[in-house]
Every structure is written in C-alpha cells, then in structure tokens.
Amino acid sequence: MDKIKLGFAPTRRSIFSAPDAVKYRRLTAERLRQLRIEFVDITDINDEGLLYQDEDMHRIAEKFKKEKVDGLFLPHCNFGTEYECARLAKELNVPVLLWGPLDERPEADGTRLRDTQCGLFATGKVLRRFGIPFTYMTNCRLNDPVFERGIRDFMAVCNVVKTFRNIRILQISTRPFDFWTTMCNEGELLEKFNIQLAPIPMPELTDAVKKAVQDKTEVDEVMQYCRANMEILIKDSELQNVAALKVAMKRLAGKYGCQAIAIQCWNQLQSELGIMPCAANALLNEEGIPVVCETDIHGAVTALLVEAAGMGEMRSFFADWTIRHPDVANGELLQHCGPWPLSVAGEKAKLTYPLAFDYPGSITAEAKHGEVSLVRFDGDNGAYSLLLGNARGIDGPKGMGTYLWVEVDNIKRLEAKLVEGPYIHHCVGIHKNVVPVLYEACKYIGVQPDLFDPVEEEVKAYLRGE
Numbered sequence: 001m002d003k004i005k006l007g008f009a010p011t012r013r014s015i016f017s018a019p020d021a022v023k024y025r026r027l028t029a030e031r032l033r034q035l036r037i038e039f040v041d042i043t044d045i046n047d048e049g050l051l052y053q054d055e056d057m058h059r060i061a062e063k064f065k066k067e068k069v070d071g072l073f074l075p076h077c078n079f080g081t082e083y084e085c086a087r088l089a090k091e092l093n094v095p096v097l098l099w100g101p102l103d104e105r106p107e108a109d110g111t112r113l114r115d116t117q118c119g120l121f122a123t124g125k126v127l128r129r130f131g132i133p134f135t136y137m138t139n140c141r142l143n144d145p146v147f148e149r150g151i152r153d154f155m156a157v158c159n160v161v162k163t164f165r166n167i168r169i170l171q172i173s174t175r176p177f178d179f180w181t182t183m184c185n186e187g188e189l190l191e192k193f194n195i196q197l198a199p200i201p202m203p204e205l206t207d208a209v210k211k212a213v214q215d216k217t218e219v220d221e222v223m224q225y226c227r228a229n230m231e232i233l234i235k236d237s238e239l240q241n242v243a244a245l246k247v248a249m250k251r252l253a254g255k256y257g258c259q260a261i262a263i264q265c266w267n268q269l270q271s272e273l274g275i276m277p278c279a280a281n282a283l284l285n286e287e288g289i290p291v292v293c294e295t296d297i298h299g300a301v302t303a304l305l306v307e308a309a310g311m312g313e314m315r316s317f318f319a320d321w322t323i324r325h326p327d328v329a330n331g332e333l334l335q336h337c338g339p340w341p342l343s344v345a346g347e348k349a350k351l352t353y354p355l356a357f358d359y360p361g362s363i364t365a366e367a368k369h370g371e372v373s374l375v376r377f378d379g380d381n382g383a384y385s386l387l388l389g390n391a392r393g394i395d396g397p398k399g400m401g402t403y404l405w406v407e408v409d410n411i412k413r414l415e416a417k418l419v420e421g422p423y424i425h426h427c428v429g430i431h432k433n434v435v436p437v438l439y440e441a442c443k444y445i446g447v448q449p450d451l452f453d454p455v456e457e458e459v460k461a462y463l464r465g466e
Contacts, residue, residue, distance in 0.1 A: 007071070007072045008040060010024070012079070012080060016112075023077075024101050031143075035148055037151060054087075057091075071095045071154060071157075073099070074096065076119045089127060095441075098127070099138075100119065120136075156309050160305055164193065166194075168195075169259070170261040172263040176264055200256075219244050222243035230349045234352065242279045242351070246279075250289065259289070261284070276354055277361065281293070288315070296426055301377045302377040305438060316430040319428070320334065330407050331396065334374075334427070335401055337355065346368040350363065362401060364401055366399065376424075387427070388435045388451050389451060391407060408452075417450070
C-alpha cells in the first residue's frame with residue numbers, strides 16, 4: 001500500500017463539554033492506530049490536543065507542513081470551531097475530511113454534551129465560504145463499518161491527489177504520425193495541472209538498451225524471470241532485447257524522475273531493436289511503473305490515477321476499445337498488443353508475436369474475469385474530464401495479445417461517449433471498484449468526473465455511507 005499521512009486536528013467549542021471532547025479525541029486517535037492509519041497528532045500544541053483557538057491553528061499548520069501531510073482530518077469532538085477548521089484547511093491546500101462521532105442520548109435533564117452534528121453543518125458552510133473542497137464522512141460511531149470504509153477511501157483520495165499533483169512522464173519519442181488522437185497540449189497540462197513531460201529521442205533509448213546489454217547482470221535476471229513466468233516462443237537473442245529494453249526504460253525513468261512512461265511503440269523501434277516493446281512494457285507495469293503505448297500522455301496520466309486510487313494494491317492495464325462482442329449485446333473487446341502485467345492474466349502468458357506486426361516481443365494472455373473499473377483522463381479545447389465506469393469480464397472468442405471481453409450496462413451509451421469525446425479508443429482498467437474514489441478526487445484536482453452510466457446518485461450514496 002502506498003504511504004499516506006493524515007494531519008489529525010480534532011476540534012471542539014468552549015460552550016460544550018471539554019472533557020467529552022478530550023475523550024473523543026483520544027478514542028478517535030486509538031481507532032486510527034487500530035486501523036494502522038499514519039497520522040500526525042497535535043498533543044504537543046496544547047494540553048487537550050484540540051484545535052479551537054487561533055494561536056494554536058498557526059502552530060498546527062506549521063507542524064503539518066513540516067511533516068508534509070497528504071490530507072487533513074477534522075474530527076468534531078464536540079460542536080467544533082468551524083472558522084479555525086477553515087483557516088487551517090486554507091493554509092494546507094490538501095484534501096479535507098470532515099467527520100464527527102454520533103451524539104449520545106441527551107441527559108435526563110435535557111442537557112446535551114456535544115452537538116457534534118450541528119457543528120458539522122456549521123463547518124461545512126464555512127469551508128464553502130473559504131472555497132475549500134472537502135469530503136464528508138457521515139456522522140457515525142468509531143466502530144461502525146462505515147468509519148473504516150470512509151477513512152480508507154479518503155486515504156485513497158489523498159493518494160490520487162498527491163499523485164496527480166506530482167506527475168512527470170517519460171515521453172519516448174514523438175507520437176506515431178498516424179495517431180493524431182494521442183496528441184496532447186504539453187504547455188496546457190503544465191499550466192493547468194503541473195503535469196510535466198520528460199521527452200527523449202529514440203536514439204537515447206536505443207543507446208540505453210545497448211548499455212544494458214553490455215552490463216548484462218540485470219538483463220540476465222529479467223530473462224530468468226521471463227522464463228520462470230511465461231511460455232517463451234521467441235529466440236534467446238530476441239528475449240535478451242526484450243529484457244534489455246525493460247532495464248533501459250526503468251533506468252531512464254529513474255534518471256528523469258518519472259513515475260510513468262509513454263512510448264512510441266512502432267515503427268522506428270522495430271528498425272532499431274527488431275522487437276515490439278509490449279513485453280518490456282508489461283514487465284515494468286508489473287513493477288508499478290505504468291508504460292502506455294503510442295505515446296499516449298493522457299493514457300499515462302490515467303494509469304497513474306487508477307493505480308493511486310487502488311493504493312498500489314494491484315496493477316492496472318492499458319487497453320483499446322476494439323469491437324463489439326459477437327454474441328453478447330452489451331459486450332466489448334478490450335485488447336492491446338501485449339503490454340498488460342502478468343498478474344492481470346487469467347492464464348500463463350505466452351511471449352510471442354503480436355496480432356498486427358511481424359516482430360516478436362508481445363505477450364498473449366486473456367485477463368482474469370470479474371468486476372473491473374474502466375477509466376480515461378482526457379481533454380480537448382481546454383476542458384478536461386475523467387471518464388469513469390464499471391464492467392464485468394465475460395467469456396468470448398479467443399484473442400491475441402492481452403485481452404478481456406467485458407460486458408457493460410449499455411454499450412451504445414458508452415460508445416457515444418467515446419465517439420463524441422473528449423475521449424479516444426484507449427482506457428485503463430483495474431480489477432477493483434475505484435470509481436467512487438476517483439469521482440471524489442475530481443473535486444480536488446480540477447477535473448470533471450464523467451460517469452458512462454447514470455449512477456451518480458449511487459456513487460454519492462456510497463460516499464455518504466449508505
């Protein structure tokens with residue numbers, strides 16, 4: 001799991017029970033520790049370890065910045081001090097989680113100790129006044145299942161936001177001439193989102209491949225891994241080139257500080273190395289370094305967001321929408337020449353030749369069935385959105401490359417979205433439902449969520465804890 005750190009700033013208001021606020025501060029911290037949530041506490045700021053006065057707020061902000069927290073958790077341990085919460089959130093510019101423990105039954109004389117729910121209403125209003133997006137976790141008890149679910153989902157949201165704000169992609173050569181669909185606006189991506197590209201020419205890659213072959217040790221290790229985990233149907237010399245390409249790309253990603261790679265996978269690479277890069281891509285994808293085809297920068301962004309939403313617990317796969325299922329009305333074939341990670345496969349992968357090219361270096365394997373999320377970050381004419389939805393892996397005709405037949409609720413509705421845009425024929429899938437997390441993350445990253453099924457109310461209900 002990727003490491004995410006929360007700033008823990010429980011709050012109270014003076015006219016309600018301070019002892020009860022201190023009690024719930026302690027109980028909430030204990031629950032976070034039980035759940036193994038990493039957080040920065042404020043018990044050194046004041047005796048109560050609570051946020052409720054201005055001088056403390058500035059010290060808390062300074063501490064959280066120094067600790068580089070990824071999100072701010074504001075438990076309302078009684079009513080809470082809404083303006084201090086908003087000021088602190090404004091200082092930090094990280095995702096904000098607003099929550100309070102369910103209030104107890106009033107005392108026999110009618111006294112109420114905390115009025116937590118009322119305080120949450122107030123803080124929500126002031127956060128909106130400050131222009132601060134926030135996530136609300138429903139008023140519940142600490143041991144309710146919805147508390148753990150909400151905390152873990154918020155951690156995933158923080159991971160998406162942290163990832164999105166720090167993207168650098170290794171761009172290997174230009175896009176293929178024929179792929180006008182994968183053109184991107186590099187300046188706009190930088191200006192709007194701080195998404196950075198590190199472009200290198202094809203000769204820099206081929207030089208790195210030659211150096212990897214000379215170094216030999218790493219290449220030999222990759223070849224051994226391939227023999228142990230795939231059925232090898234290509235020559236040893238070709239396998240060596242696959243392994244060397246994998247090693248070279250990983251080194252270049254490290255050299256330029258990149259988290260993902262977009263490569264011009266054809267045609268010049270075949271003239272230089274005599275292989276397709278698909279299997280090398282798959283090997284890096286398996287290690288959590290997404291590599292996408294046809295220099296699709298938006299596809300690389302998508303892969304990073306999807307993996308972040310999944311907290312790095314499983315690998316994603318980069319696919320083409322290709323053809324309708326011949327027998328299932330809402331079926332569709334997701335396929336690519338062979339770059340999917342081995343852990344996605346539902347069978348032993350073959351290292352062989354791809355469908356559309358005469359060069360070796362592609363993987364053939366059908367992916368595991370089950371529920372998948374399908375996602376695409378894209379934009380044109382200055383507007384960016386995130387296509388989101390779910391599908392189910394199903395049986396279908398045998399394919400080549402890496403592939404999965406899926407069924408969606410309404411293929412015609414999805415098809416229209418892909419044609420009418422701003423999307424293209426590429427998407428990223430993952431065997432996990434990350435749609436609610438990505439939907440919620442959109443409010444923090446300035447991208448419009450776009451669900452390809454009319455399930456927005458269901459997603460919102462899930463996020464509300466229903």
